[in-house]
Structure formats: structure tokens, C-alpha cells
Amino acid sequence: MARASSVAKQTGKTGEARKGERYREMSVAEFFARNRELAGFSNPTRALYQTVRELVENALDATDTHGILPFIQVSITYDEELEAKHGNAKKWFRVTVEDNGIGVPPTVIANAFGRVLFSSKYVIRQTRGMYGLGVKAAVLYGQMTAGKPVEVYSSIGNSEYVYSRKLYIDTEKNEPRIVERGQWRKRSGWHGTRVTITLEGDWSRAKSRILEYIKRTAIIAPYAEIVFETPEGQVFVFPRLTNKMPPPPKEAKPHPHGIDVNQMKLLLQSTNARTLLQVLVTEFQSVGKITAEKFLKQVGIPPDIKPRDLLRKEYNDLLVRLVDSMKSYRGFRAPKSEHLSPIGEDLIKLGLKRMFEPEWVDAVTRPPRAYAGHSFIVEVGIAYGGALEPVQEPLLLRYANKIPLLYEEREDVAYKVVSNINWKIYRVEFPAPIAVLVHIASTKIPYKGVGKESISDVPEIESEIRTAVQEVARRLRLFLGRKAREAEARRKxxxxxxxIPEIARGLAMLAKPPEKWSPPSEDEERRLMEALIKLVSRNIEIPEIPGVDHEDPEKVVRSVIENIHLE
Amino acid sequence: MSSVPSDKVDVEARRRAAKVIHEKFRKVLDDILKGKPPKLVIPKRTLANTRFDPEKGILVMGEDVIERELLNMGEARRFMQTILMASIIYQALIENEYPTIRDLYYRGKHTIVYRDLRGRKREENTWEEQAESDSVIRDVEVYTGMLREDMLILSKEKGKVVGRMKIRSGGDTIDLSKMGHGAYAIESTPDLIEFLDVDAEFVLVVEKDAVFQQLHRVKFWDKYKALLVTGAGQPDRATRRFVRRLNEELKLPVYILTDSDPYGWYIYSVFKVGSIQLSYESMRLATPKARFLGVSMTDIFGWKGKKPYLTERERRNFIIKAKDLDIRRARELMKYSWFQTPRWRRELKIFLQKKAKLEIEALASKGLKFLADKYIPEKIQTGDWIE
Structure with a gap:
């Protein structure tokens, strides 16, 4: 944790430096306070949504990432105190999210919530947040608009105590300022974290987005129990559907293709390796000793150069050349993907089934691929029919590292792919009741902006999404084909x-020879009708659809003429 | 309406028709009871399946058939309609009724109620317009090989006859020479007519009712030992069947007198070879030996040695200029093989050259005597007709 923290602080500064020369003297916290739209806090509606999102994602990361079945309670309530103070305006909210996760150690709480870019997540691992910035942005927004501290209660698994902290972020110093602390002995085995942020928001506008966000979270994490309470006291419960969870993601070393000069500098500072060769072998994945030697020989950099020396000014050009060569060298093995955590086909299907009760659902998890040294996995699920409303283009459910993405849909690579698919090939005629879920799991999601709402069209990712959608769509076509044949048989x-009744009656009449004619009896008509029912049902086949009860054609025939009396 | 059939011919006709229907549909029934998908094999009633049989001199149906299958979505409705129509006709035959085609339409028209796959009640009529049920009647005719007249289905009477002959119909004996100024309306069921005493030597069929009346008033038929018939324009089936019987059973030559225009020629063609739309009837309705007496183009304009019946002045007064439609009709007729004899080609050629036509009334206005005592007898005696 200590190392992660120092790394994070460093990154923060360099990250800031990259934003532009003007902000060199400004603290990171201040920078985000002034540029809050970058983190998704542009207005009260978006801020409320973003706050819920950051807290829920932290809660999920504290649970499923550590193999704990999540139980997450979200509540939004009106802050009556502020209301009274500000003339009863219904725009002050307390957002509380409680999880049953690993908890935050008491010594870390203050930094985790009160220092921008302090995060346990700054390792190369597939987690929901990456910048370690989200929750702090929410805290900052809260204290700026409502003026109240963030309230945190937390307990780690083996601790006998629950600790609480109320704190502000000192934006100039980028430091937590604790205003209240507490400590209680635990009466139960509870562990986890409960965070409350008070802020100015617009519930009436944010409501549908927040509900949609919670719903989509429940789709992607059917192993989680999620309870959501609205300011009006409405409670939404998404019960846990399964105890099966995707395997937690593991930490991984960076791949040489995915490194940049700054990261390389940090790495050289903190490494215990004594030579550049050792750095390559121990600090990177997919690099063995022989590969490293071959690589250095080819680029003409001495393998025994000391890591610290490379940081010296006079070696700067060499360092840049080294990193460039690492990025382009073809001899490294592909990035590993074991540390990625796809949701899996079963869980995707389960989540879609619960939400849409579709007539048909299927999903695919693609094999791992890599772009620029970052491994990724694309997963696609398609649901058709059932509770889905017919729409003009597929309802797109986008996820990145299990986070639902709701805004900027048309900017997203998944939208680009899905809207360019020729759905007619797959027998989908719009308006159609169809939903397409696209999940991208990666150690680095190539978001378009800091708002983390849309993914760039990286060619490797785009092509994987297309392949995955096509694969599931082909199965959908088979289903729709059978369905069409079935409908055709039924129409027939x-x-x-x-x-049948009309023909039976006519033929019963014609069946009597002229010399011995008498009006046919009901029995005679009935007999002919039965013969016709048998004949028709035996000669029209209703194709079977897997997963759908196959109907007896005779039953269908009878249902058409049942209880119908001829005039 | 059931009554004791009044006459033996009628009883016999009913028995025969009912038997045919019963046997034909018995096959469908047997298939169903054996579990075999039922079908009605029906000769195609399309223009493409109509051809001229030069040997018989009539239009006949070709070999094409349609198999109307119950299990074919597109044909199930027509299959049902055919069974329905046959059963109504069958019942009418047995119960001694004489339904008209309109009666058949009403008797068969009712609503089928069924449920769709969602269990909702739906309705459909067995047929909508009479055109639909009339078409089904034609199917029953073709399928059973009988005409509606054979099945004692009535239609509006249109044709008339007078002349030196006695007939029996519905148990009554009728003297066709004692009809006053009126005439005997040729009944819808001409096969139920029995020919008794015949004292005529030929049959003269005139296209127009007005000319028929004029010739009747001057007792043309009496003076020239003839039977005088009119179809009053486009002849109905009963008139054509009646004429056919006169020719076939009594061996009387049949002469046809129409306007001198493509329309008149087509009426002659209908009497002689049958109608193109309903070629299946021709076997029983056409009179292939019918002769076209006139008015021919050569009657008007003359030809080589033949002197025209009209003077130059009369031509100027009586001739009507042919319309575009007439020209088009004439060109159409030229395509039919039975109009491709040298004499007909000559007629059509003159017509297209002169673009002139003439109504029979024009000849009558030259003097009824001219028509009755000169034109017609002379043409018959000199054999100046076209086969």
C-alpha cells in the first residue's frame, strides 16, 4: 500500500504536468475543483449521477474484486438541514452507499477519501476505476456545493472495530482535513464501508439515468444484491441470482508495448533491479532473459546499464529511444490475459434474462486480444423479444470493466459497430425487440475523455466487438429462422x-348417394371433421425451437375451430 | 320448394347430374378417409390453356390442369368454396329445385367464425361478390365435366325462337308457329326440351332482336320453312346450346346473320367455335357447322364477278365509318386461326381497306321485302355464305 501511494502521488504530479504549463503551480485537488466537468460533475444532474456511480463502483471493487459476493445498499435522501437553511429548496441530497467489502484500514481512510489521486487501484489491474480520482471528485463537489464533509464508516474483515471519519479536502494543499473521528467495537462480523456524500443535485432530472445505471449494474453483476432507495422512499431490490462470480482480476506487470516514458521513469526509480536487462526481465510481463538480451542487442543499448543512470539528464535521449523501441519491438510475447476478469457467458445471459425476460438470449466471451500492450477481452450478449420493446435500433448496453456507460453513446466504438451491422442479414427487421450488451474488460480502457463515458475506436477493439456481435447474431439468425418457419406453419x-367445418359439412352432404339421400347427421359431419383435423395436423409440421415447448399441431388445429358453430 | 318433378326428362337429368357430382366428390371424400391429402384436379380455365381444334372446328381446353389442394395455403379457400358450391348444387338437384346463379350465391354466402392463434374470434365470408361464386360455379362445371344447364341451374332468359316446330317443355307441348307476335323464350335448361314435329329446313339466327321481330312479323319462317332464332346480341349459353341441338340432332343447317362489323363476326364466332373465355363449354355449346350468311363485305362492295347488294348511293347513305375500336377488333380476329380461311381474310382485308361497317337494319330500311324475300333466300340458294 505504501508503495502504491507513493507511485500514485508521483503520477498525480506528472499527470498534472501533462495537462498544461499553466497549471504547474496549482494542486491537483484545486485543478479538479476548477475543472469539475472533466470528471463528470458539470451540473447538478450529472453530479448526482456521477456521485452514485463513483460510490457504487468503489463498493463493487471492494467486494467482487476480492471474491466477496456483493451486497450493496444505495440511498439518496433529501438533506433537510440544508433545505431549512436555504429556503426549503429540494436540491440538497445525501448519497449513501454501503458495501460488505474488504473495508478500508483506519490509517488509510483519510488519504483514500481526502487526497486526490491517492488510490489502492494504481496498479496494472482490471478494476472499475483507474484514475483513483472519481470518489475524491465527488467529495470535492460535495464540499464545494453543500459545504459538508464526507462521512465514512469502515471496518476491515479481521478488525474488532468500526472506524469513522468526517473530512474535507484541503484543495490548496491536496490534503485531507479530518473534522471528526470515531471508533466502535463491533457487535457483529460486519465488514465493509459506508460512505455518505452531501451535495447539490437535481433528482428529478437525474432519476431516470440513475435508475438505469443501477439496473444495468444489476444486469452485469447478477451475483450482487443491490438495494436502491429513492428520495421519495421508493425501494428497488435486485436480488442475487447466483453465487457464481467471475474470478477476481489479478495484478499484472506492464507489457513493454504499453509503456510510456513517464511510466518507465517511475519504474526505474522504484525498481530493485541492478541492470537494465534485469529491469526488462523482472518488471515486465512477456519478457524472458533471452528475449531481453536479443532486444537490447538489436537496439544497441548496453544491457548492464544501471537503472538510476538512465534517469540522468544526459541519458534522456537514450531513454526515449529505449521506450520507443520497446513499444515497436515485435519479438515480445503477446500480453498476458490471465489477470483479466470477463463476466462470462452464463452471467451475461442470466443478467439479461432477469432484466428483459427475453424470448431468446445468448452471449459470447471472446478470447483475449491486445492493443498497444494492453490486453483486453470483448464480451457480447444479445437478448431478443420478451419484455423488450420494439425499437428502431438495438438497445445498446455498454460496459467497460463492468461499469455501465450511459452517456455519450454515439461517441462509443460499440455504437459505431452495432449501428453499422447489417441486421437484415440476421433476420432482424426494425423495429425489433433487441438489446445488445457489449462489455470490454481491459487493464486499460481507452476512454475518450476523463468522464469515462465512451470508448475510443481502437481498431483492435472495434474488430473484436464486430466479430463478437456477428457471432452471437448468427445464432440469433438461426433462432429467428426457426421462429419464422414456426410462424409460417401456424399461419398455414x-x-x-x-x-374444416365448412368442408366437412359439404362433403357429408355430397357423400350420400342421390338415390338414398337424407340430410347428413351431426355424427357424420363430426366423423369427417375428425378425419380432416387428423389429416391437416399430420401434414403440417411445426418446427421445433430449442428452449421453447413444442406444440402439438393437432392442438393448434383444434384451437382454431374450437367452440365454433356453423350458422 | 320440393315438389314432384313434373316431367320425365327433368327427373332423368337430375338423376344423371346428381350421380356425376356424387361420384366426382366421392373421390375427395375417400382420400380424406384414407388420410391422403385431398385435391381437386381441374382443367385450367385460362386463355393460355384454350386452343382451336381444327378437326372439331371448336375451341377446346388444353391439357393443363390445376391441382387444387386443401393443404396448399393459397388454394385452401377455393377448395372449400368448391366443396360448398357442389354441395349446394347437389342438394338442389335432389330436392327438385331450380336455383339461379344468384340463388347459389346467397345460399352459400355465410360467415365462417374461427379463432386465430391468440384465441381471438375472427370472421371470414365464404364468398363476397357474386363474381366470386360465379367463378366457383365454373370450377364445378369444369371439375364435373357438366354445364350448369345440365345441373339445372337457371339464368336469365335472353334467346327467342319461332318457327315450324313443336316442342315439349315442362310437360307442355308448345307449337312454335303459334306464338302470335311474341316468341318462345329459350329456357335456361335447353336440354330438357324435347323436339316433336319439325317442319323446317333450316335455322336462321339473327344477331339483333329488332331484325328478328321484323322477320317474324312478315312470317319469314313460315314462307321459307325455317326456324327463326335470336340471341339478342351476345348469345347466352341456353341459346347456343339450343342452336347446337337443332343442328346436331335435327341436322338442320344453321345460318347466322349479323351486322357487317368485327363485333358481328365475333358473335358468329361464338356460335360457331365457342367463347374464348369459356372454352370448356364449347364441346356442348358450339355449332361448328354454323354458316355465316352475312352481311359480308362483298355483299356491300362486291367482289370480282359478284355484284354488290347495295348501289353506290345506298353505300354512301348506309355505310358507317369504322371506329378505332373496330379496327383493333378486326386485327384481333385476324389472329384467330378460324378466321384465317381465304374467304375470311378477304372480308377482313376489305374491312381494313374501306374502314367501313354496316348494320343489318340498313338492309331492312332498303325494304323489309328486300331482306326477307331477296337477300336472305338468294344468299342461301346460291350458297353465298362463309363457313
Whole structure:
């Protein structure tokens, strides 16, 4: 944790430096306070949504990432105190999210919530947040608009105590300022974290987005129990559907293709390796000793150069050349993907089934691929029919590292792919009741902006999404084909069966020879009708659809003319 | 309406028709009871399946058939309609009724109620317009090989006859020479007519009712030992069947007198070879030996040695300029093989050259005597007709 923290602080500064020369003297916290739209806090509606999102994602990261079945309670309430103070305006909210996760150690709480870019997440691992910035942005926004501290209660698994902290962020110093602390002995085995942020928001505008966000979270994490309470006291419960969880993601070393000069500098500072060769072998994945030697020989950099020396000014050009060569060298093995945590086909299907009760659902998890040294996995699920409303283009459910993405849909690579698919090939005729879920799991999601709402069209990712959508869509086509044939058979049955009573009556009349003619009895008509019912049902086949009860054609024939009396 | 059939011919006709229907549909029934998908094999009633049989001199149906299958979505409705129509006709035959085609339409028209796959009640009529049920009647005719007249289905009477002959119909004996100024309306069921005493030597069929009346008033038929018939324009089936019987059973030559225009020629063609739309009837309705007596183009304009019946002045007064439609009709007729004899080609050629036509009334206005005592007898005696 200590190392992660120091790394994070460093990154923060360099990250800031990259933003532009003007902000050199400004603290990171201040920078984000002034540029809050970058983190998704541009207005009260978006801020409320973003706060819920940051807290829920932290809660999920504290649970499923550590193999704990999540139980997450979200509540938004009106802050009556502020209301009274500000003339009863209904714009002050307390957002509380409680999880049953690993908890935050008491010594870390203050920095975790009160120092921008302090995060346990700054390692190369697939987690929901990456910048370690989100929750702090929410805290900052809260203290700026409502003036109240963030309230944190937390307990780690083996601790006998629950600790609480109320704190502000000192934006100039980028430091937490604790205003209240507490400590209680635990009466139960509870562990986890409960965070409350008070802020100015717009519930009436944010409501549908927040509900959608919670719903989509429940789709992607059917192993989580999620309870959501609205300011009006409405409670939404998404019960846990399964105890099966995707395996937690593991930490991984960076791949040489995915490194940049700054990261390389940090790495050289903190490494215990004594030579550049050792750095390559121990600090990177997919690099063995032989590969490293071959690589250095080819680029003409001495393998025994000391890591610290490379940081010296006079070696700067060499360092840049080294990093450039690492990025382009073809001899490294592909990035590993074991540390990625896809949701899996079963869980995707389960989540979609619960939300849409579709007639048909299927999903695919693609094999791992890499772009620029970062491994990624694309997963796609398609649901069709059932509770889905017919729409003009597929309902797109986008996820990145299990986070639902709701805004900027049309900017997203998944939208680009899905809207360019020729759905007619797959027998989908719009308006159609269809939803397409696209999940990208990666150690680095190539977001378009700091708002983390849309993913750039990286060619490797784009092509994987397309392949995945096509694969599931092909299965959908088979289903729709069978369904069409089935509908055709049923239409045929109706078209023919409705005439059975009329034909039976006519033929019963014609069946009597002229010399011994008498009006046919009901029995005679009935007998002919039965013969016709048998004949029609035996000769029209209703194709079977897997997963759908196969109907007896005779039953269908009878249902058409049942209880119908001729005039 | 059931009554004791009044006459033996009627009883016999009913028995025969009912038997045919019963046997034909018995096959469908047997298929169903054996579990075999039922079908009605029906000769195609399309223009493409109509051809001229030069040997018989009539239009006949070709070999094409349609198999109307119950299990074919597109044909199930027509299958049902055919069974329905046959059963109504069958019942009418047995119960001694004489339905008209309109009666058949009403008797068969009702609503089928069924449920769709969602269990909702739906309705459909067995047929909508009479055109639909009339078409089904034609199917029953073709399928059973009988005409509606054979099945004692009535239609509006249109044709008339007078002349030196006695007939029996519905148990009554009728003297066709004692009809006053009126005439005997040729009944819808001409096969139920029995020919008794015949004292005529030929049959003269005139296209127009007005000319028929004029010739009747001057007792043309009496003076020239003839039977005088009119179809009053486009002849109905009963008139054509009646004429056919006169020709076939009594061996009387049949002469046809129409306007001198493509329309008149087509009426002659209908009497002689049958109608193109309903070629299946021709076997029983056409009179292939019918002769076209006139008015021919050569009657008007003359030809080589033949002197025209009209003077130059009369031509100027009586001739009507042919319309575009007439020209088009004439060109159409030229395509039919039975109009491709040298004499007909000559007629059509003159017509297209002169673009002139003439109504029979024009000849009558030259003097009824001219028509009755000169034109017609002379043409018959000199054999100046076209086969």
C-alpha cells in the first residue's frame, strides 16, 4: 500500500504536468475543483449521477474484486438541514452507499477519501476505476456545493472495530482535513464501508439515468444484491441470482508495448533491479532473459546499464529511444490475459434474462486480444423479444470493466459497430425487440475523455466487438429462422383449419348417394371433421425451437375451430 | 320448394347430374378417409390453356390442369368454396329445385367464425361478390365435366325462337308457329326440351332482336320453312346450346346473320367455335357447322364477278365509318386461326381497306321485302355464305 501511494502521488504530479504549463503551480485537488466537468460533475444532474456511480463502483471493487459476493445498499435522501437553511429548496441530497467489502484500514481512510489521486487501484489491474480520482471528485463537489464533509464508516474483515471519519479536502494543499473521528467495537462480523456524500443535485432530472445505471449494474453483476432507495422512499431490490462470480482480476506487470516514458521513469526509480536487462526481465510481463538480451542487442543499448543512470539528464535521449523501441519491438510475447476478469457467458445471459425476460438470449466471451500492450477481452450478449420493446435500433448496453456507460453513446466504438451491422442479414427487421450488451474488460480502457463515458475506436477493439456481435447474431439468425418457419406453419394451420367445418359439412352432404339421400347427421359431419383435423395436423409440421415447448399441431388445429358453430 | 318433378326428362337429368357430382366428390371424400391429402384436379380455365381444334372446328381446353389442394395455403379457400358450391348444387338437384346463379350465391354466402392463434374470434365470408361464386360455379362445371344447364341451374332468359316446330317443355307441348307476335323464350335448361314435329329446313339466327321481330312479323319462317332464332346480341349459353341441338340432332343447317362489323363476326364466332373465355363449354355449346350468311363485305362492295347488294348511293347513305375500336377488333380476329380461311381474310382485308361497317337494319330500311324475300333466300340458294 505504501508503495502504491507513493507511485500514485508521483503520477498525480506528472499527470498534472501533462495537462498544461499553466497549471504547474496549482494542486491537483484545486485543478479538479476548477475543472469539475472533466470528471463528470458539470451540473447538478450529472453530479448526482456521477456521485452514485463513483460510490457504487468503489463498493463493487471492494467486494467482487476480492471474491466477496456483493451486497450493496444505495440511498439518496433529501438533506433537510440544508433545505431549512436555504429556503426549503429540494436540491440538497445525501448519497449513501454501503458495501460488505474488504473495508478500508483506519490509517488509510483519510488519504483514500481526502487526497486526490491517492488510490489502492494504481496498479496494472482490471478494476472499475483507474484514475483513483472519481470518489475524491465527488467529495470535492460535495464540499464545494453543500459545504459538508464526507462521512465514512469502515471496518476491515479481521478488525474488532468500526472506524469513522468526517473530512474535507484541503484543495490548496491536496490534503485531507479530518473534522471528526470515531471508533466502535463491533457487535457483529460486519465488514465493509459506508460512505455518505452531501451535495447539490437535481433528482428529478437525474432519476431516470440513475435508475438505469443501477439496473444495468444489476444486469452485469447478477451475483450482487443491490438495494436502491429513492428520495421519495421508493425501494428497488435486485436480488442475487447466483453465487457464481467471475474470478477476481489479478495484478499484472506492464507489457513493454504499453509503456510510456513517464511510466518507465517511475519504474526505474522504484525498481530493485541492478541492470537494465534485469529491469526488462523482472518488471515486465512477456519478457524472458533471452528475449531481453536479443532486444537490447538489436537496439544497441548496453544491457548492464544501471537503472538510476538512465534517469540522468544526459541519458534522456537514450531513454526515449529505449521506450520507443520497446513499444515497436515485435519479438515480445503477446500480453498476458490471465489477470483479466470477463463476466462470462452464463452471467451475461442470466443478467439479461432477469432484466428483459427475453424470448431468446445468448452471449459470447471472446478470447483475449491486445492493443498497444494492453490486453483486453470483448464480451457480447444479445437478448431478443420478451419484455423488450420494439425499437428502431438495438438497445445498446455498454460496459467497460463492468461499469455501465450511459452517456455519450454515439461517441462509443460499440455504437459505431452495432449501428453499422447489417441486421437484415440476421433476420432482424426494425423495429425489433433487441438489446445488445457489449462489455470490454481491459487493464486499460481507452476512454475518450476523463468522464469515462465512451470508448475510443481502437481498431483492435472495434474488430473484436464486430466479430463478437456477428457471432452471437448468427445464432440469433438461426433462432429467428426457426421462429419464422414456426410462424409460417401456424399461419398455414389457421388458413386451412378454419375451413374444416365448412368442408366437412359439404362433403357429408355430397357423400350420400342421390338415390338414398337424407340430410347428413351431426355424427357424420363430426366423423369427417375428425378425419380432416387428423389429416391437416399430420401434414403440417411445426418446427421445433430449442428452449421453447413444442406444440402439438393437432392442438393448434383444434384451437382454431374450437367452440365454433356453423350458422 | 320440393315438389314432384313434373316431367320425365327433368327427373332423368337430375338423376344423371346428381350421380356425376356424387361420384366426382366421392373421390375427395375417400382420400380424406384414407388420410391422403385431398385435391381437386381441374382443367385450367385460362386463355393460355384454350386452343382451336381444327378437326372439331371448336375451341377446346388444353391439357393443363390445376391441382387444387386443401393443404396448399393459397388454394385452401377455393377448395372449400368448391366443396360448398357442389354441395349446394347437389342438394338442389335432389330436392327438385331450380336455383339461379344468384340463388347459389346467397345460399352459400355465410360467415365462417374461427379463432386465430391468440384465441381471438375472427370472421371470414365464404364468398363476397357474386363474381366470386360465379367463378366457383365454373370450377364445378369444369371439375364435373357438366354445364350448369345440365345441373339445372337457371339464368336469365335472353334467346327467342319461332318457327315450324313443336316442342315439349315442362310437360307442355308448345307449337312454335303459334306464338302470335311474341316468341318462345329459350329456357335456361335447353336440354330438357324435347323436339316433336319439325317442319323446317333450316335455322336462321339473327344477331339483333329488332331484325328478328321484323322477320317474324312478315312470317319469314313460315314462307321459307325455317326456324327463326335470336340471341339478342351476345348469345347466352341456353341459346347456343339450343342452336347446337337443332343442328346436331335435327341436322338442320344453321345460318347466322349479323351486322357487317368485327363485333358481328365475333358473335358468329361464338356460335360457331365457342367463347374464348369459356372454352370448356364449347364441346356442348358450339355449332361448328354454323354458316355465316352475312352481311359480308362483298355483299356491300362486291367482289370480282359478284355484284354488290347495295348501289353506290345506298353505300354512301348506309355505310358507317369504322371506329378505332373496330379496327383493333378486326386485327384481333385476324389472329384467330378460324378466321384465317381465304374467304375470311378477304372480308377482313376489305374491312381494313374501306374502314367501313354496316348494320343489318340498313338492309331492312332498303325494304323489309328486300331482306326477307331477296337477300336472305338468294344468299342461301346460291350458297353465298362463309363457313
Amino acid at each position: 394451420i389457421i388458413t386451412i383449419a378454419k375451413y
